[in-house]
Amino acid sequence: MLTLRSFLATMALALGLMVSACGTTSPTAGARDAGVTTQSQIATAYTLGSSDRLRVTVFGHPTLSGEFEVDGAGAISLPLIGQVAAVGLSTVDLENAVATKLADGYVLDPRVSVEVINYRPYYILGEVGRPGEYPYTSGLTVQNAVAAAGGFSYRANKRVVYIKSMDGNQEVAYDLTPSTVVKPGDTIRIGERIF
Incomplete structure (x- = not known):
């Protein structure tokens, strides 16, 4: 009788955890579903580079x-x-x-x-109105950069942004939030959403 009660209690706990896990969502769930692992880009101390x-x-x-x-x-x-x-x-x-x-x-x-x-300029490519080179201003976010480039196209993925920093070798996927920062010399790519 005691083992049956402990078994039922364990099953109830496991069922409760599964139900609560199904109820949570994350802002990048669509990105993860597409096989993209994202991270958050935050502001760091500015370091000098060519063209500054x-x-x-x-x-x-x-x-x-x-x-x-x-x-x-x-x-x-x-x-x-x-x-x-x-x-x-x-x-x-x-x-x-x-x-x-x-x-x-x-x-x-x-x-x-x-x-x-x-500051050295930044570059924006992909699903925006006017891709190209733009002058950097202090405190720039990806959303500001997209606005300067004519806004998102109708095909744009508004959850994930790909950024290649001037000192990096490859693009990194970041969560596209209001606080996602742009650094001087960054190349920003707005990808196409998956329907």
């Missing part, structure tokens, strides 16, 4: 200050000290690198400020 335009200020030395672009080799060319590697660095890291080079026999106790004037 920077304003470098060396306080007290206007001839050493100016606007510079990160070249294809990933460096900026500054007066006196020449090439300084910039790709992959934050603005604070670049400030420190420039100050270190200037302190090496050029300027006594240099104070350096670096700010990004123009």
Whole structure:
């Protein structure tokens, strides 16, 4: 009698778990059904890359200050000290690198400020009105990028977005939510939905 009761209790618990599992849905259920595994793209600290335009200020030395672009080799060319590697660095890291080079026999106790004037552009492809290259603005989301590109086409999959970052080798599928961010240099692809 005791084993029959424990068996029935176990079966009732298992049935309850199965019913509750069937009742839950996820925003990317359609994507998973199509065989796509997604993840969430979140904002991270900005790192410099080719085509970023920077304003470098060396306080007290206007001839050493100016606007510079990160070249294809990933460096900026500054007066006196020449090439300084910039790709992959934050603005604070670049400030420190420039100050270190200037302190090496050029300027006594240099104070350096670096700010990004123009970010490298992003690219949007696929099921949007006007695919192409667009200027990046701080805080850009995929939904803003799609709006700038003329909105979704009628065939667009509005649940998943494919993003290839500038430093990545392949596209990654992300949940398309209002907070899915775009980073400078990203290539965004809006896929076609499966009917």
